[in-house]
Amino acid sequence: MTTDTGAELQRDPEGRLRHFLTLEGLGRDELEQLLDLAQFYVRTPGDMPPRDQTLAGRTVANLFFEPSTRTRVSFELAARRLGADVVNLDLQSSSRVKGETVLDTIYTLQAMLVDVFVMRDAEPGLPAYVAQHVAPHACVLNAGEAHVSHPTQGLLDTLTIRQRKGDLRTTSVAIVGDILHSRVARSTGTALLALGVGELRLVSPASLMPEAGELADASRYHSLADGIRGADVVMALRIQHERIPDSASLDIDAFNREWGITAENLRYAKPDAIVMHPGPMNRGVEITNEVADGPQSVIRQQVSNGVAVRMAVLATIVRNVQARNVEAGRRAG
Amino acid sequence: MTTDTGAELQRDPEGRLRHFLTLEGLGRDELEQLLDLAQFYVRTPGDMPPRDQTLAGRTVANLFFEPSTRTRVSFELAARRLGADVVNLDLQSSSRVKGETVLDTIYTLQAMLVDVFVMRDAEPGLPAYVAQHVAPHACVLNAGEAHVSHPTQGLLDTLTIRQRKGDLRTTSVAIVGDILHSRVARSTGTALLALGVGELRLVSPASLMPEAGELADASRYHSLADGIRGADVVMALRIQHERIPDSASLDIDAFNREWGITAENLRYAKPDAIVMHPGPMNRGVEITNEVADGPQSVIRQQVSNGVAVRMAVLATIVRNVQARNVEAGRRAG
Amino acid sequence: MTTDTGAELQRDPEGRLRHFLTLEGLGRDELEQLLDLAQFYVRTPGDMPPRDQTLAGRTVANLFFEPSTRTRVSFELAARRLGADVVNLDLQSSSRVKGETVLDTIYTLQAMLVDVFVMRDAEPGLPAYVAQHVAPHACVLNAGEAHVSHPTQGLLDTLTIRQRKGDLRTTSVAIVGDILHSRVARSTGTALLALGVGELRLVSPASLMPEAGELADASRYHSLADGIRGADVVMALRIQHERIPDSASLDIDAFNREWGITAENLRYAKPDAIVMHPGPMNRGVEITNEVADGPQSVIRQQVSNGVAVRMAVLATIVRNVQARNVEAGRRAG
Numbered sequence: 001m002t003t004d005t006g007a008e009l010q011r012d013p014e015g016r017l018r019h020f021l022t023l024e025g026l027g028r029d030e031l032e033q034l035l036d037l038a039q040f041y042v043r044t045p046g047d048m049p050p051r052d053q054t055l056a057g058r059t060v061a062n063l064f065f066e067p068s069t070r071t072r073v074s075f076e077l078a079a080r081r082l083g084a085d086v087v088n089l090d091l092q093s094s095s096r097v098k099g100e101t102v103l104d105t106i107y108t109l110q111a112m113l114v115d116v117f118v119m120r121d122a123e124p125g126l127p128a129y130v131a132q133h134v135a136p137h138a139c140v141l142n143a144g145e146a147h148v149s150h151p152t153q154g155l156l157d158t159l160t161i162r163q164r165k166g167d168l169r170t171t172s173v174a175i176v177g178d179i180l181h182s183r184v185a186r187s188t189g190t191a192l193l194a195l196g197v198g199e200l201r202l203v204s205p206a207s208l209m210p211e212a213g214e215l216a217d218a219s220r221y222h223s224l225a226d227g228i229r230g231a232d233v234v235m236a237l238r239i240q241h242e243r244i245p246d247s248a249s250l251d252i253d254a255f256n257r258e259w260g261i262t263a264e265n266l267r268y269a270k271p272d273a274i275v276m277h278p279g280p281m282n283r284g285v286e287i288t289n290e291v292a293d294g295p296q297s298v299i300r301q302q303v304s305n306g307v308a309v310r311m312a313v314l315a316t317i318v319r320n321v322q323a324r325n326v327e328a329g330r331r332a333g
Numbered sequence: 334m335t336t337d338t339g340a341e342l343q344r345d346p347e348g349r350l351r352h353f354l355t356l357e358g359l360g361r362d363e364l365e366q367l368l369d370l371a372q373f374y375v376r377t378p379g380d381m382p383p384r385d386q387t388l389a390g391r392t393v394a395n396l397f398f399e400p401s402t403r404t405r406v407s408f409e410l411a412a413r414r415l416g417a418d419v420v421n422l423d424l425q426s427s428s429r430v431k432g433e434t435v436l437d438t439i440y441t442l443q444a445m446l447v448d449v450f451v452m453r454d455a456e457p458g459l460p461a462y463v464a465q466h467v468a469p470h471a472c473v474l475n476a477g478e479a480h481v482s483h484p485t486q487g488l489l490d491t492l493t494i495r496q497r498k499g500d501l502r503t504t505s506v507a508i509v510g511d512i513l514h515s516r517v518a519r520s521t522g523t524a525l526l527a528l529g530v531g532e533l534r535l536v537s538p539a540s541l542m543p544e545a546g547e548l549a550d551a552s553r554y555h556s557l558a559d560g561i562r563g564a565d566v567v568m569a570l571r572i573q574h575e576r577i578p579d580s581a582s583l584d585i586d587a588f589n590r591e592w593g594i595t596a597e598n599l600r601y602a603k604p605d606a607i608v609m610h611p612g613p614m615n616r617g618v619e620i621t622n623e624v625a626d627g628p629q630s631v632i633r634q635q636v637s638n639g640v641a642v643r644m645a646v647l648a649t650i651v652r653n654v655q656a657r658n659v660e661a662g663r664r665a666g
Numbered sequence: 667m668t669t670d671t672g673a674e675l676q677r678d679p680e681g682r683l684r685h686f687l688t689l690e691g692l693g694r695d696e697l698e699q700l701l702d703l704a705q706f707y708v709r710t711p712g713d714m715p716p717r718d719q720t721l722a723g724r725t726v727a728n729l730f731f732e733p734s735t736r737t738r739v740s741f742e743l744a745a746r747r748l749g750a751d752v753v754n755l756d757l758q759s760s761s762r763v764k765g766e767t768v769l770d771t772i773y774t775l776q777a778m779l780v781d782v783f784v785m786r787d788a789e790p791g792l793p794a795y796v797a798q799h800v801a802p803h804a805c806v807l808n809a810g811e812a813h814v815s816h817p818t819q820g821l822l823d824t825l826t827i828r829q830r831k832g833d834l835r836t837t838s839v840a841i842v843g844d845i846l847h848s849r850v851a852r853s854t855g856t857a858l859l860a861l862g863v864g865e866l867r868l869v870s871p872a873s874l875m876p877e878a879g880e881l882a883d884a885s886r887y888h889s890l891a892d893g894i895r896g897a898d899v900v901m902a903l904r905i906q907h908e909r910i911p912d913s914a915s916l917d918i919d920a921f922n923r924e925w926g927i928t929a930e931n932l933r934y935a936k937p938d939a940i941v942m943h944p945g946p947m948n949r950g951v952e953i954t955n956e957v958a959d960g961p962q963s964v965i966r967q968q969v970s971n972g973v974a975v976r977m978a979v980l981a982t983i984v985r986n987v988q989a990r991n992v993e994a995g996r997r998a999g
Contacts, residue, residue: 046470046658049446057714059743070441073420075391077445080418085746087739104946108736111969112743113715137712237374280437303444325712379803379991381723382779403774408754410725410778613770636777665740 005149006128006142014327016320019131019140020313023151023190031195035159036115038312042159042305047077049077050308054315055084060116061109062088064143068120070279071143074143074303075118078310087114090106102126103133108136116318120144122242137325139317147181147243152313153278156305157235158195160298163305164274165232168192172199174231174269177259180208181240183280188235203227205259224259224268229267235276236261236287252285261287266296274298338482339461339475341593347660349653352464352473353646356484356523364528368492371645375492375638382410383641386388387648388417392447395421396438397476399455403612407636408451411643435459436466443468448654449647453477455575470658472650480514480576485646486611487520489638490515490568491528493631496612496638497607505532507564508617509557510592513541514573517611520567522548522638536560538592557592557601564602568609569594582627589618596623607631671815672794672808680993681985685797685806686979689817689856697861701825704978708825708971715743716974718982721750726772726782727775728754736945737809740969741784744976753780768792769799776801781987782980786810788908803991805983811848813909818979819944820853822971823901824861826964829971830940831898834858838865840897840935842890843925843952846874846908850944854883856902869893890925890934897935900944902927903952911918922951929956940964977999 006021023031060079062072071153072088079086106117117162124146130138144150158168161236165171173192179185179202180309193215200218202209209220217300221227228234242249261275275287275296283289292299335440339354350363393412395405405421412419416660422438439450448471452460457479464473469572477483491501498504506525512535525533526548533551535542554560561567562652577583594608608620608629625632669736689697707716726745728738738754742990745752755771772783781804790812797806810816824834831837839858845851845868858866860882866884868875877884886894894900910916927941941953941962949955958965 043446045443045446045468046448047446049392051390057717059715059737069422069424070438073394073422073442074445076420077418077447085743087742089735089739091735104949107966108945108969109739110711111966112740112973113709113711113713113970115712117778135711279441283437300440300444303441304446306447317685376779378779378801379781380779384723384727402755402757403771406727406755406775407778408752409753410780457959612774616770633773633777636774637779640778 006131009128009131009157012320013322014324016324017317018320018324019127020151021127021131021140021142023154023187023194026191026194028195031155031158031191034309034312034316037316038155038159038305038309039163041308041311043308045304049081050311051081051083053083054207055082055116055318056077057083058116058318059085059112059114060118060314061086061114062086062118062143063091063105064120064142065091065126066120066122068144070303071120074306075143077309078307078314079116079118081307082311082314084116084314090306101309102130104109105145106130106134111140115139116141118143122146128300135280137321139321141313141317144183147183147240150183150187152306152309153184154189154191155313156302156309157184157188157276158275159305159309160190160302161192161233161274163301164298168195168197170198172201172230173197173231173233174201174203174221174228175237176203176209176227176249176261177237178239178244179204179237180210181243182219182237185237186210186214189192189218193217200210200225201231205255213236224265227263228269228273231273233274233276234261234266238278238280239282239286256285260285261291263288263290263294267289272296276302279303336543339464340355342461342464345653345657347456347657347666349657350650352460352651353484353650354460354464354473354475355482356520356527361528364488364491364524365385367488367642367645367649368495370649371482371488371492371638372496374641376641376642378633378637382414383644384414384416385432386416387417387456388412388449388651390416391449391651392418393449393451393647394422394442394447395419395451395476396424396600397422397453397541398424398459399477401453401477403636404453408474408476408641408643411640411647412449412451414640415644416645417449417647430520433658436536439463439467448472449474449651451476455479457481458638460665470654472654474646474650476576478514479518480516480573483516483520485524485639486517489635489642490517490521490609490611491524492638492642493609493635494525494558494566494607494628495572496634499633501528503531504565505534506530506566507534507536507561508568508570509536509560509594510538510570511541511577512570512571513543514576515570518570519547520651522551526550534564538588557598561598562603564606566607567594567599567602571611571613572615585618593618594620594624596621596627599624599629600654605629609635612636672797675794675797678986680990682990683983684986684990685793686794686817686983687806687808688815689820689853689860692857692860694861695856696819700821700975700978700982703982704821704825704971704975705829707974707977709974711970713745716977717747717749719749719814720986721745721748721782723749724782724984725751725753725778725780726784726980727780728752728784728809729757729771729912730755730786731757731792732786732788732810734810736969737786741807741809741976744980745782745784747973748977750782750980768796772796772800774929776804781805782807782984784809788812789806790814799820800960803987805987807979808985812851812878813849813906814852816853818972818975819850820855820857821979822975822992823850823854823942824857824946824950825971825975826942827858827899827940827970829967830863830964834861834863836864838867838896838899839863839899839901840867840869840887840894841901841903841907842869842893842927843903844905844910845870845903846876847909848903852876852880853904853906855884859883867893867897871921890931894931894935894939897939899940899942900927900932900935904944904946905952918951926951927953929954929960932957932962940960942968945969
């Protein structure tokens with residue numbers, strides 16, 4: 001637990017979450033409370049969306065330096081269904097020459113009474129940097145940070161597994177593919193280990209396996225068949241071409257043959273194994289159409305859970321900030 | 334009536350409209366109900382916009398693969414004035430490599446409890462393709478499909494004519510110009526014929542006249558003077574440069590001289606003829622400023638009717654889906 | 667007061683503001699009423715934003731031909747906190763070939779029951795041009811017009827000075843830098859002179875000083891030390907590279923040395939002088955980080971006041987239009 005990752009930085013002096021930067025350092029109770037609240041917000045497509053006024057009167061800014069329509073819409077709908085006003089800022093990386101410029105944008109928005117900042121960036125460190133500089137009443141949510149962290153994705157994956165498999169402590173989860181460049185693998189792995197998952201397996205070619213120190217309690221496999229044998233959950237990852245140096249060097253066909261999740265090799269996993277993918281999919285590369293759209297796929301359920309998880313995180317953070325303000329007022333009075 | 338155009342596809346098993354893909358196959362009563370509801374939502378500029386809560390709690394996504402600020406804003410305001418949440422997705426054609434990618438976007442949004450999809454595309458077939466794949470509770474509205482179909486434009490044109498001319502059965506309508514590439518002409522013509530318009534004339538150079546099988550009950554003219562002589566309604570169309578192969582081959586000046594609606598040649602029409610244009614106008618090409626801004630022009634009224642028609646269509650489709658859900662619940666209970 | 671600047675054009679026959687195009691011609695009482703109403707809407711970051719329903723049911727369009735995320739968001743939040751619907755139109759300069767095309771966009775939006783147009787443009791004259799053509803119930807707000815005018819910025823600067831310095835009549839204000847190309851300097855200077863500011867100084871190199879006829883009651887200085895000596899307010903301006911012909915000819919380093927506001931030369935001003943900047947800052951050019959982020963800086967307070975001022979202007983204009991409608995109704999009845 002280092003300040004670098006934001007694990008301490010995201011807490012107020014009483015230890016409550018005031019930002020949401022990383023899943024590192026979150027305890028089992030804390031994670032389960034977030035998952036329980038998210039579950040409360042889950043609806044089936046066709047139902048009316050959940051609505052409450054937890055964020056009524058608040059203004060949320062989506063600051064996406066790395067474009068992602070689906071995650072932006074997921075956060076936007078989460079905030080609006082909690083009664084917030086939302087402004088979207090489409091920021092080109094080119095407009096951010098250095099950190100100072102981002103802070104000027106943040107301070108400008110803060111002066112306009114924006115107090116929730118949802119940030120996505122292709123470089124590491126920005127959410128924590130901003131969190132260190134915002135006003136005490138403001139909060140920062142990490143919506144995807146380089147290869148480092150994507151904490152709401154970690155929660156939504158965990159929620160999906162819990163819904164399908166029940167007790168995590170008896171569940172075996174295999175994460176397959178480009179783990180090295182995956183913020184999803186890091187955040188989901190962190191959540192699962194903190195919740196005492198039965199088994200966490202990292203399954204990838206050596207060139208795409210992270211250092212031994214990362215997700216240290218996971219077991220590591222360099223063969224797909226071995227890695228997913230008997231698993232309850234098979235999680236494919238998006239090949240992160242944009243983060244692979246000299247990406248031409250990755251042989252997509254060879255990767256697909258050896259590491260792609262196909263109906264054939266899925267038989268190594270348990271018969272009732274679920275298949276996950278954080279999207280957007282490279283269909284035909286890390287996963288085939290047959291599997292992505294097949295009966296074991298829970299990919300759309302992950303997306304549904306994404307809005308619910310983001311509602312839970314927004315509601316929790318904003319309530320924590322309010323609680324602190326009330327206490328501060330009581331001390332002052 | 335073929336499935337290709339979506340005429341059957343857009344109906345539920347009870348025959349109610351659950352999507353809005355095309356005006357083909359709509360009966361006179363059905364069209365008149367839509368027009369009557371639209372008329373209920375019409376306001377004069379300066380009035381407060383109409384408001385109701387027919388779409389309260391629902392989330393509408395505008396998916397525009399072909400950019401169109403005015404149509405996007407028209408649908409956005411229609412949905413918001415009915416109480417819906419709206420998300421706009423600016424999608425580049427380049428981001429859609431093939432249908433599968435669009436479906437992934439649709440399924441993702443559906444999982445986020447978006448259940449109304451408003452789609453515009455420069456290629457034919459996408460709205461029907463998506464309609465075939467969405468969940469039973471979701472619906473697709475065609476906001477402009479290649480040269481094929483633009484059903485809400487067809488309704489708003491018809492509403493405008495009805496407001497100005499009363500009984501369509503005694504009204505003579507001349508559609509002038511680039512009919513071949515015009516989805517507006519196809520949809521407006523279809524609506525007018527279904528409603529028993531007195532006369533529908535297609536007036537265009539041979540190179541821009543559609544095949545004889547299209548709008549078969551219309552009469553065809555290859556001279557502007559003959560075509561609009563005695564007409565009650567003269568509808569100019571936008572030259573669709575982007576759909577004319579080797580568009581350099583179209584001599585704009587010659588087109589303007591021979592087919593442009595000018596104050597001078599408008600005298601061939603009835604003295605109280607109205608002039609329409611679906612916008613955006615190529616001023617000085619298919620229509621002169623004098624006519625576009627003159628006393629016979631109803632172009633702004635068309636735009637006003639556009640929001641009203643979109644409110645009527647959204648309200649109708651969503652009510653039909655709700656009715657089906659209630660019936661399904663009754664059968665299940 | 668000429669029609670060119672919009673000073674007369676922005677008033678209805680009874681002399682009330684129906685547009686907000688320029689601060690020219692506004693009297694002291696009128697300015698103070700706007701500032702008082704803006705003060706009513708001021709909140710401290712951390713407070714809930716002010717809310718009322720003055721614009722409930724109305725639709726505001728932001729038409730920005732010159733991109734500006736911060737000003738667009740400021741107007742968007744101002745309008746939404748007054749209960750309006752807001753649509754943003756991102757318009758490329760390229761899409762506006764000539765005024766007629768802008769008018770077609772305006773008329774289209776007006777037909778959709780949009781009745782408040784917020785416009786920013788890099789060329790002079792557009793807001794007044796549009797104001798001359800909109801319907802009687804519609805209004806135009808200038809959100810920045812070339813080098814000519816930025817009236818809400820003028821008000822927010824004035825409000826900030828009033829909050830910090832109290833009586834403007836005993837306050838000395840120095841505007842420093844690229845005054846020639848600054849719409850902010852023109853609007854803020856106009857407001858301060860109309861309110862009887864103690865002293866207004868224009869401090870800039872000869873090449874960036876406007877003609878003698880502009881802000882004629884201000885004194886002019888060609889040395890930074892002389893210009894800010896004893897001033898209560900030092901206002902730095904953004905170097906407007908995009909408006910400086912052959913901008914390569916401006917030596918940024920030399921400008922910074924001679925005209926940049928640094929902690930060192932700020933000592934020429936009064937010890938309690940405040941430092942202002944309209945943003946976005948070229949840090950290290952017209953202002954140093956030390957000053958921008960230092961204790962004398964009120965730059966963030968300016969931004970906060972910006973939303974409040976825009977709420978005040980929107981509320982005032984819309985109420986004036988409503989009052990006129992009521993009177994018109996009374997006369998008609």
